Amino acid sequence: MFFDPERFEPRDDRSPAWNRGAYIAEGLSHCSSCHTPRGPLGEELTNRLYQGASVDGWFAPAMTAANPAPVPWTSAELHDYLNTGASHYHGTAAGPMAPVTQGLGALSAKDQQALVTYVESIGDGDARAAHTASAVSSALDVDAQDRSRMASAGGRLFVAACASCHYNRAPDVNPNRPELGLNSAVFLDDPSNLIRVILYGINAKDGAAGIVMPGFARGLTDDDVASIAGYLRSTRTTKAPWPDLAKQVAAIRAAGTGEIR
Ligand code: HEC
Ligand code: HEC
Structure with a gap:
């Protein structure tokens, strides 16, 4: 009921790095399947994309500006967290997030940066870096x-x-x-x-x-x-x-x- 076969379509109003990051996040890494709340039939609620959800007894926090951590998720914090499993201010990727970071650690530096470009844009953390x-x-x-x-x-x-x-x-x-x-x-x-x-x-x-x-x-x-x-x-x-x-x-x-x- 909720699956529409389609190809990833790059957005003209975004940079090539952002589009590459979106492709990695939405296609291969399915970040939203854990971080987006689901409806009664298990469908991702696309109007609440990345707003945080329960998964396997853990809670995958919001990746939007509603993320509750006091320090914003800047590009630098995201880069370390996603690719090494730990960041300076936000701690460690535990539970179901740990294997995700182990997988991302194997990407090329260029793809890691592209993913960060896309994920940062979801919560706009760099704008709040100060x-x-x-x-x-x-x-x-x-x-x-x-x-x-x-x-x-x-x-x-x-x-x-x-x-x-x-x-x-x-x-x-x-x-x-x-x-x-x-x-x-x-x-x-x-x-x-x-x-x-x-x-x-x-x-x-x-x-x-x-x-x-x-x-x-x-x-x-x-x-x-x-x-x-x-x-x-x-x-x-x-x-x-x-x-x-x-x-x-x-x-x-x-x-x-x-x-x-
Ligand atoms: C299998 C489920 C799952 C997938 C897939 C997943 N996540 Fe997570 N994510 C979690 C869980 C659970 C946590 C909480 C981990 C913890 O508390 O240590 C988390 C934590 C995070 C955090 C830290 C949030 C915070 O405030 O501490 C970020 C950022 C994040 N994920 C981004 C991503 C990105 C980007 C992807 C795709 C590349 C992704 N996640 C894929 C389940 C998942
Ligand atoms: C022996 C040292 C040690 C003790 C004692 C300890 N911790 Fe930790 N804790 C750590 C380390 C080290 C990490 C980071 C793990 C890593 O990066 O692999 C951590 C991580 C955490 C995290 C972050 C998890 C995440 O997903 O970011 C929380 C929350 C936490 N500890 C709470 C506690 C609480 C509450 C206690 C007492 C009941 C406690 N810890 C006792 C060493 C300790």
């Missing part, structure tokens, strides 16, 4: 000035389980330990990505070369994971709290799709 410095400094300030952490169960667990790796100090972020105050997983309306990363970690194959994050599925209870996620949400963002977190952790565990590493 926001990067202020987003980074406010995330680092929040972290440095968070005096409340020992006052809550979630904050104390965060210190014990996470802060030994996830700390950064002004003036910049160490890309080998993603700044959680800048990571989409903490800002999305759907907490699945954050819960999954806490439970199952990131293995050496999926993340940045040679770097791993341990999983906590065995060491933390559902309530522990929920309270860390809730703590990050309330201290790192101004977004509404996630409802029923412990239940969502239990459901993800019960689905049993992540391996314990």
Whole structure:
């Protein structure tokens, strides 16, 4: 019902690089099949192209300007994230996105650049590049000035389980330990990505070369994971709290799709 056989048609009003990138994204890489919400019959809702969608128990974030990460997705950030699986400010490609970046890493430099040209145009991140410095400094300030952490169960667990790796100090972020105050997983309306990363970690194959994050599925209870996620949400963002977190952790565990590493 929803498949119309057709050839890719380049747009005259766009550069050859943009058209090549669109061809790679829409044809070979089918980026939109994960990042576009689907209707009741599984059809991609083309009027909500790239607005973000659930896939295989993860959430593929919006690639439009609605992406919730505080630092804009500039060409430079997209280039590193898509082709190496990790970027300076946005962290790591985990879950179903990891194999995508491994595939893109094998493209020629010219095709990688073409894909970046196209993807950048979806969210127009370069136009907001100047926001990067202020987003980074406010995330680092929040972290440095968070005096409340020992006052809550979630904050104390965060210190014990996470802060030994996830700390950064002004003036910049160490890309080998993603700044959680800048990571989409903490800002999305759907907490699945954050819960999954806490439970199952990131293995050496999926993340940045040679770097791993341990999983906590065995060491933390559902309530522990929920309270860390809730703590990050309330201290790192101004977004509404996630409802029923412990239940969502239990459901993800019960689905049993992540391996314990
Ligand atoms: C198989 C499903 C799938 C496909 C295909 C896919 N993605 Fe993703 N993508 C995801 C998921 C899931 C995430 C979240 C990963 C995480 O949290 O680490 C993601 C994350 C991203 C992010 C980071 C968003 C953020 O705010 O952190 C970008 C950018 C992105 N994808 C671009 C692309 C592009 C470009 C393509 C096509 C070349 C593509 N994706 C293909 C599932 C997919
Ligand atoms: C031993 C060090 C270590 C500990 C402890 C640790 N992490 Fe990580 N974490 C990492 C590394 C390294 C990465 C990046 C992985 C990579 O690039 O391969 C990461 C990545 C992440 C990401 C980003 C995932 C993405 O898709 O961008 C989140 C979110 C995260 N960690 C949350 C946590 C939380 C919450 C805790 C505590 C429960 C925690 N981490 C404990 C090392 C750690």
